[in-house]
Amino acid sequence: MFDDLFNEMRRLQRKINRSFENFWKNNEYRELPDRFENYMMRSPLTDLEETDKEIIVRFELPGVNKKDIQLNVTENKIEVKVEKKDEVRIEKKGFFRMERGYAGFYRAIALPENVYPEKSRAKYENGILEVVMPKTEAKKKSKIEIK
Numbered sequence: 001m002f003d004d005l006f007n008e009m010r011r012l013q014r015k016i017n018r019s020f021e022n023f024w025k026n027n028e029y030r031e032l033p034d035r036f037e038n039y040m041m042r043s044p045l046t047d048l049e050e051t052d053k054e055i056i057v058r059f060e061l062p063g064v065n066k067k068d069i070q071l072n073v074t075e076n077k078i079e080v081k082v083e084k085k086d087e088v089r090i091e092k093k094g095f096f097r098m099e100r101g102y103a104g105f106y107r108a109i110a111l112p113e114n115v116y117p118e119k120s121r122a123k124y125e126n127g128i129l130e131v132v133m134p135k136t137e138a139k140k141k142s143k144i145e146i147k
Contacts, residue, residue, distance in 0.1 A: 041104035044080070048109065055111055055133045062127040064105070069124065073117040073133060079108040080129065 045060040057078055061069065064082050072079040086101040115133035122131045 041081075041106040043107050044082075044105045046107055046109065048112075050112055053135055055113065055115055055135060057109065057131045057133075059105075059107065059129040059131075060127060061105055061124075061129055064127070066124045069129060071122055071129070071131065073115070073120045073131065075114045075117060075136070076111050077108060078111060078131060078133070081106050 047058040049056040049058075059080050061080075061082055064084055068082050068084050070081045082105040084104065086099075088097070088099045088101075090097045111133070114136045116136060117133070120131060120133040122129060124130075
């Protein structure tokens with residue numbers, strides 16, 4: 001009788017553990033890498049498109065000012081970070097109200113091919129950040145003789 005009860009409790013514990021693991025894997029909130037403060041930020045909706053000559057990435061960043069966006073592009077990675085802080089302060093005779101709000105986005109993506117970071121261009125319009133990165137020239141294939 002007790003064995004059945006303990007087996008059922010262990011099964012339930014495993015199920016709960018799996019539920020929490022899946023929640024953090026699939027949630028739209030992500031923890032930042034250690035080099036940033038230890039808080040949670042939303043992961044923006046992202047589209048990645050690859051053409052013959054370019055890689056184009058679009059980040060959906062609603063309600064964000066262009067000045068709040070930090071964008072880093074390396075040869076094989078793109079990273080976007082946004083911190084938006086708002087403060088509302090109302091003072092009237094016999095009345096005081098102060099509200100603070102914080103919103104943030106973070107996303108880092110490994111690129112499918114190397115790009116020229118210095119030739120990349122970005123524009124932010126209507127809540128969409130579009131980054132166009134030219135690919136590096138394809139290296140010529142060499143036929144190697146097998147001995």
